[in-house]
Each structure stands twice: as structure tokens, then as C-alpha cells.
Amino acid sequence: MEKWRFLDTGRLSASENMALDEVLLECRARGESPNTVRVMQFSNPSVLVGFNQSVEQEARVDYCLESGIDINRRITGGGAIFFDRTQIGWEVICEKSFLGAGLPSTTLFESICEPVVQAIRELGIRASFRPRNDIEVDGRKISGTGGTDEGDALLFQGTLLVDFDVDSMLRALRVPVEKLKAKELESAKDRVTCLKWELGHVPGPEEIKSLLKRNFESAFRIELVDGGLTREEEILFNERKLFFKSPGWVHKVKSPGKEQITIHSIHKGDGGIIRTAMNVNLQQKRIKSVLITGDFFSFPRRTILDLEAELKDVKADIGIISEKVEHFFERTDCTVPGFGASDFVEGVKKCLDKVEITRFGIPLHLANRINAVNATFASVINDRPKHLLLPYCAKSPDCEWRYNEGCAECGECSIDNAIKLGQEKGMESITIQSFEHLMETIELIRKEGATSYIGCCCEAFFMKRLEDFEGSGMPAILIDIDSETCYDLGKENKAYAGQFERRTEVNIELLRMVLNAEL
Numbered sequence: 001m002e003k004w005r006f007l008d009t010g011r012l013s014a015s016e017n018m019a020l021d022e023v024l025l026e027c028r029a030r031g032e033s034p035n036t037v038r039v040m041q042f043s044n045p046s047v048l049v050g051f052n053q054s055v056e057q058e059a060r061v062d063y064c065l066e067s068g069i070d071i072n073r074r075i076t077g078g079g080a081i082f083f084d085r086t087q088i089g090w091e092v093i094c095e096k097s098f099l100g101a102g103l104p105s106t107t108l109f110e111s112i113c114e115p116v117v118q119a120i121r122e123l124g125i126r127a128s129f130r131p132r133n134d135i136e137v138d139g140r141k142i143s144g145t146g147g148t149d150e151g152d153a154l155l156f157q158g159t160l161l162v163d164f165d166v167d168s169m170l171r172a173l174r175v176p177v178e179k180l181k182a183k184e185l186e187s188a189k190d191r192v193t194c195l196k197w198e199l200g201h202v203p204g205p206e207e208i209k210s211l212l213k214r215n216f217e218s219a220f221r222i223e224l225v226d227g228g229l230t231r232e233e234e235i236l237f238n239e240r241k242l243f244f245k246s247p248g249w250v251h252k253v254k255s256p257g258k259e260q261i262t263i264h265s266i267h268k269g270d271g272g273i274i275r276t277a278m279n280v281n282l283q284q285k286r287i288k289s290v291l292i293t294g295d296f297f298s299f300p301r302r303t304i305l306d307l308e309a310e311l312k313d314v315k316a317d318i319g320i321i322s323e324k325v326e327h328f329f330e331r332t333d334c335t336v337p338g339f340g341a342s343d344f345v346e347g348v349k350k351c352l353d354k355v356e357i358t359r360f361g362i363p364l365h366l367a368n369r370i371n372a373v374n375a376t377f378a379s380v381i382n383d384r385p386k387h388l389l390l391p392y393c394a395k396s397p398d399c400e401w402r403y404n405e406g407c408a409e410c411g412e413c414s415i416d417n418a419i420k421l422g423q424e425k426g427m428e429s430i431t432i433q434s435f436e437h438l439m440e441t442i443e444l445i446r447k448e449g450a451t452s453y454i455g456c457c458c459e460a461f462f463m464k465r466l467e468d469f470e471g472s473g474m475p476a477i478l479i480d481i482d483s484e485t486c487y488d489l490g491k492e493n494k495a496y497a498g499q500f501e502r503r504t505e506v507n508i509e510l511l512r513m514v515l516n517a518e519l
Helices: 014-029 061-067 106-122 166-172 195-199 205-220 231-240 303-311 318-331 341-360 377-383 414-424 435-447 459-464 466-472 492-496 508-515
Strands: 002-012 036-042 046-049 070-073 081-083 088-095 127-130 134-137 140-150 153-160 222-226 263-269 272-281 286-294 370-373 387-391 428-432 453-456 476-479
Touching (some): 002 014, 002 205, 014 036, 014 046, 014 140, 014 153, 014 231, 036 205, 081 166, 106 134, 106 140, 127 140, 263 341, 303 318, 341 377, 370 377, 387 414, 387 435, 414 508, 435 466, 453 508
Parallel strands (some): 002 222, 046 070, 453 476
Antiparallel strands (some): 036 088, 140 153, 263 272, 272 286
């Protein structure tokens, strides 16, 4: 029976745990480390963004700093996670050949997760694997997983939620609201669970680690021998841990600075979210740079960096870009589970569509706040929409019409100004009270003969409901609103029900430009 190392590194800081991930993978790839199952904990609550994510987009940095929550970056892809002191991380670092690992697949993910599924079941909890890479209990995630590789070595890791601090998680993360798709979800507890919630008590960490060890031995048909770091690993770990604490690592992926005009887009696919940000030379019609981020996994890790380099200084022509991206994936061994070349092309195309909006006299920095759905901006404008959909949250909180469709037109809020702009164009304005009201309204105006509409909503709502907007089949232009929204404040559940109490602002300047747009 093959012997592996069982490595319990105890409680370490976020930077130390991330540094050790890289060290263990690198040493295994060089043949300097044995195949290993590692269990770990964190000495401090931590936000860990995925390798391809921006800290600013995923974490509420000010709250984390005020609350003593560490922020760091994983060497694996996927979405941002909150790791508190109770959680237990588990990892497999081994030769790919042991698992028969070629290209990452759901089958591979499931085979590695199976020992953890069995360990949870031994506690009396009905856990199961959920494609692509989660472990769930009755539809609620109890362990999220992900991986990366280097040479002939693979690192696959997961978190086991033991006694989950939901409140801190919601405040520390800019919660990926695009994942809250099902209408029945009302809180974080509807989509995650933990051992305490399922059992009514918290199992001791040693009991959990022992269960994990025994089940990895059984599933992999190996013997796990307790061990520590090798001399080579210790030396490398001491060299790397300061770097993994540095801004150069933590902020390796940066959101585009406000001082430069950057076009951005959001694309949803089976593999998660792709955010594309581009700088374009409008005179030369060439892409100056591309930044691709998101909650996806990529193998190898440098896949996205190489793809970004491939698109640098390319003519801003979707045909040329499509050819470039497809050729990139054909000639490399790169893979992004759940995504194909066409998904990355679509992200770029959506950015270029915003560049086209400048033909209507709308500056690029404002065009960036416009999203066209199910059609191009030009085709919607040429259709001359007769309906303007506005968010109730832009009405004054003390207005008698706040939670009712309609408006007193008293001039006290931006809704009044928006309605007047619509009236000048012969448009009917409807204030949307909830998500259900939005869907009902779209269906109603369709039955009345509408073939498009113009609406205003925050970017977070657009991102969360993108599939619903697209699924409606109705062409639309959606304009981003101003001020803090319910999503910034963690009040999306109240907003969903039409009970958000803060006031936002319709961007009147941009709405006027859109309504007056003509080629």
C-alpha cells in the first residue's frame, strides 16, 4: 500500500497558508515532496479571493480592516470565500498520474471530493457531491472546492464549514449576488450550511481531521503517515511567506483605476462569471490592454494571463478577436472548466458594443454605464421604445408613493425628472416595485405590443438578474443608477420584496442622452 504524508499545519495566518500552498505544490512538482493530504486552519478570520479576482471587486476592504479580518489571494481560482477560525481546510497535493488526471473534469473533482463526502456522512449528515465542484447537504453547500496544477503535480483543496459566521461573511464579502438565482432564496442560510446547523453541536477539530484522514486512506487506498514539512519545504516557505503578505501578491489583480477610461462587461456561463475590462485606443481602434477576472478555475494558473497577453494591441474587430481566442485554446493545453473560447469572446464583444455607443454622442465613461440586452444599443434606439421602467428605490423614503406604482410628480426626487424626460418622448413610465413586478411588467408590455424598453437599475441587480433579463427575450437598454444601492449595503433581500429604505438616484444626465440618442 502506497504511503502518503498526512500534514496538519494547525492554525496559520492567511498569508502563511497561501504561501504554503504554493510551496507544497512546487516541491511536489519538482519531486522534492511526497504525495500529501493536508488539513489546515486559520489563526484569524480571512477573506480569500480567487487567483483571477480583484480584491476591490470581491471584498469590503474597509470593513475587513476595521474588523481585523485578513485579506489574501489563493493560488487556485474560483470565487471569494470567508474563512473563519472554526473552518477546516483540506487539500490533496499529489502526482497527477495517481488520480489519472488529464484535463480537469467533473469526474476528477468528484473522485477527490468523495472521501470528504463520506467523512461528513459518518457524522450522520446526508452529504453529496454537486457538480461542478461543491459538496452539499439537501442543496446547501457545506464544502466548496477548487484546484490548480504545476507540471505533473495537482493541488486540490476545499473548505469544510463547521460553525459558520454568516453575518461576518456577508459584511466582509461583496456577496456574489449573481449566484442568488432561485427566487425562493431569502438569506445566506438558504444556500449554505455547516456541521453545527446540521448536528446541533460542533464536533471537535481532531475528530473531524481523523474522519478526513481515515476516509482519504480508504478512498485512495493509501496509508497516511503523520509528518511535518521537509527541509526543502521549510526553507522555501520561509522565503515565500513575506511575499504572500505583500500588496504585490494580495492585489496582484487590480480593478482598472478611475483615472483611465475602461470599458467593462459581465458574462455569465456554466463556469461562473467572466468580467472583462478593456482599454481601447479609439483613434486607432485597437485594444490597448485587457483584464479578465471572475470566479472561474483555470488550468494552468497562467491561462488568463496568457490570454490577456494574446489580446493586447489587437485590432478592435470581433472577427479577428474571435479567431485569436479560438486559436489560443486550440494550440495550448489551457482549459477553463465550464467555459469555452466563445465565452471569452462574448466578454470582449460586450465591451466593444459599449464602444459603439459613442457613435451616438455619448462619452465612453458614460457609455460604460449602459448595458444592452437581447439586442444592440443601436437597434433598441431605432426601435423607439415606448416604456421607461424606473426603480422604486429612487423615490424619497417618506413619499406616499414609495411602495406603490406611480408618482406624485412633486419634484422631490429623480424619479419625477425621469418621468418628465420620458413624457417628452411620449413614453409611459412605470416604477418597478420588486423583481416579480419587473417580470410581470415585461410580460404585460409585450402583450400590449412592445418590442423593447429602456430601464434603470444598479449594476448589482443587473448582474444578479442577467439570465432573467436575457431569458425574457425582450430587447432593452439598462442604465446604471447612482448612490449606494441595497447591494452595497447588504439589503438585497429587502429590496427583492420591495422594502428597501434608502434612496438611490436615477442618472438623469445619462438618461437624457439615451433618450435623445440618434445616429
